[in-house]
Amino acid sequence: MQPSFPSSAESPLSDPQALFRLIDRHGRGFFSLEELQLALAAEGILPDDQRIGRLMQESGETRIDAAQWEELLQRHHIVQRALLKELVIPEFAAFRQSLEEIFEETKKNEKGKVADYIPQLARVDPDQFAVSVCTIDGQRFSLGDASTNFCLQSTCKPVNYCLAMDELGEEKVHSHVGREPSGRTFNELSLNNDGLPHNPLINAGAIMCLSLLKRELSPADRFDYVFDTWRRLCAGHAPAFNNAVYLSERQTADRNFALAYFMREKKAFPPDTDLIEALEFYFQCCSIESCTHHLALAAATLANAGINPLTDEEIFDDETVQHCMSLMLTCGMYDFSGEFAFRIGLPAKSGVSGALFLVVPNVMGISIWSPRLDKIGNSVRGVEFCERLIERYNFHLFDSLTRETAKINPRRRKYEGEFHRHIHLLYAASCGDLDEIKRLEAAGADLNLSDYDGRTALHLAVAENRPEVVAYLLSRQVDRTKQDRWGNTPLEEARRLEFAALVGLLARG
Template sequence: MIPDFTAFCGELARLFEDVRQHRGGGVASYIPQLARADVDGFAVAVCTIDGQRFSIGDTTTRYCVQSTCKPINYAIALDQLGIDTVHPHVGREPSGHSFNEITLNARGLPHNPMINAGAIMCASLIAPDLSAADRFDTVLQTWGKLAGQPSVGFDNAVFLSERDTADRNFALAYFMRENGAFPDGTDLKATLDLYFQCCSITVDAPGMATIAATFANGGVCPLSNERVFTADPTKNCLSLMASCGLYDFSGEFAFTVGLPAKSGVSGALFITIADVCGIAIWSPRLDALGNSVRGVEFARRLAKAFAFDGLPET
């Protein structure tokens, strides 16, 4: 519970106005659907573990989740299979490389689930025996439960574009197959399709904030009180968000902000403050590493304004 929630929201609104002045960076352009995003779109939303909510800016705009699907897919795989089955296929160390670098760790595995190779691997682990439709339904229904409300959708144009321009992701998948990284019997095409579909899920900032709050609340959605993930996958997922959540900016983000977070090339960023709240920021202006300029700036200012997560106030 945030004791003076009104004052907290006032501070968030002040940070929002300050950060809105930032006009650096540009929209992702590798697919037309992202290139056409409103460059000045900007939303911030918060949901506490008690279900208190506040949002400001373009709060009804739905954006595709892109790489913010990675922690959710990892948590689904962990929840279904456990770490002893998941981690023989994916590492848990930061890569220090960009999100789609063609590189594997010394064991021939993707470095972690928060970059493309690891996320493709996690997609291969999600309910591989089900039909393609049921596998995607499993993921989409989980998003709905995490958000506790019907604010989750799917952008088919993004999916089709992702699939049409996915040479790098195909290359990553074949490289992993060459290294024997996938479970036996993995269908590469079905795995990649599921990964592209997950990137094309859409959500608004209030929905994303609730998802972050469900992670902050140990896997129980604060709006519905439904348990979506057990405690261990939730905690493991937050650990990897803290060390690997912002691609090759993860170390710097951990140093300056110190909170588990995940970014996506649509300009999505969500931050989890364990036992307190989830915060979602959406602004499609990206920096050179693919992180939202305003998202990172908002997170920095937030961490400076509040002594979250045991960090001393400066």
């Protein structure tokens, strides 16, 4: 049986005036819009958030009094949820500080080298490093060179796949592209046993997905369609296009041309596919540019089942996103995908520009950029950041199977883990569940903590006549002299209830 806890609606802080006093710390009867912005920013809701922009426009004032506050809360639920710490990462400031530590440690890694197959990538400053986070509630922060643009390269492939899936459906799309890891390099001249690209996240599969997309439109309108999707994913922040990268990609594309002709030989393309047009569309999509600050919103949209956290617009169907996440987990990191799934256990997609998308489903999206690559083509710092993140937080998809772990669950409020352990310990002691007590002790529960009546686990085990539990607690050297609010020690409780065996246990030195 799990203990019940009050809902947010029952919380004392759900009173609008209590929230008002939380911001009006000086008791003036009002606070400024700037003070409200600072309070929200501390919870990850930044001033450039469209939801806050609407709030500021509607208020029409430079300060807010108690009456205006109640009206404001009725229209903008995100404000109340943020101030009550009811967003997905309730202790956001602590989470940010922790990721800053990971960022600084990872920044020391100077291994790897930038991609040099085209001059534009070779000229990028290898020391640049950026990490941006956006949760499914729109809590955000960025570190490092987060406003510097870089080319999407292969990180565009999950979005291209989602667009094709939403337009054509699973049966049609996967009659032209498989969904298995290839076990080979991303641009190897190979197809599966059916003569199809192995999956949508390698070059051949990405070319195929784009060849399926909006075939009735002109090349210019097809590109505008993809470009506008990225704008919507980034909550209205339009991406850029790097024409020099596009031209260089096109000039050095012998392998991609070979892949396309190989697929045409195997009749993998739909009839009447213009091969050159499909390839140029692919090069154009890879040459779209943005920064981690905006791309974290795209990753968070995937984490939020296709709904943008800031605009609340449904960009992709939730089933499409589910399929995309499955492919990113198994195929998203080139021929390091299996190792990444084993160690990190999260959907991800990397690109040769040093970009890396990481998705924590139902929690957040993370955009990472660091140009130095390992021999496989993944960002060295990007992979290390993910490893350090998973070492500290229980984000691995299968961390829920681990009962005893030192990993942090950032979805919990401050003290919540300790509170749950304490309540469970007292309940387990009263029920005589010795195995659960041992598990809770291993997880860090203090066996001497008491409830509001001053009754410890030992008091409750005695009151319910649980000799095995009493014996174990005594063997762990718990304090047998603690008194409850009525002044009774566990020994006095045993005597009062006439539990002779327990009296004997407790009376022994």
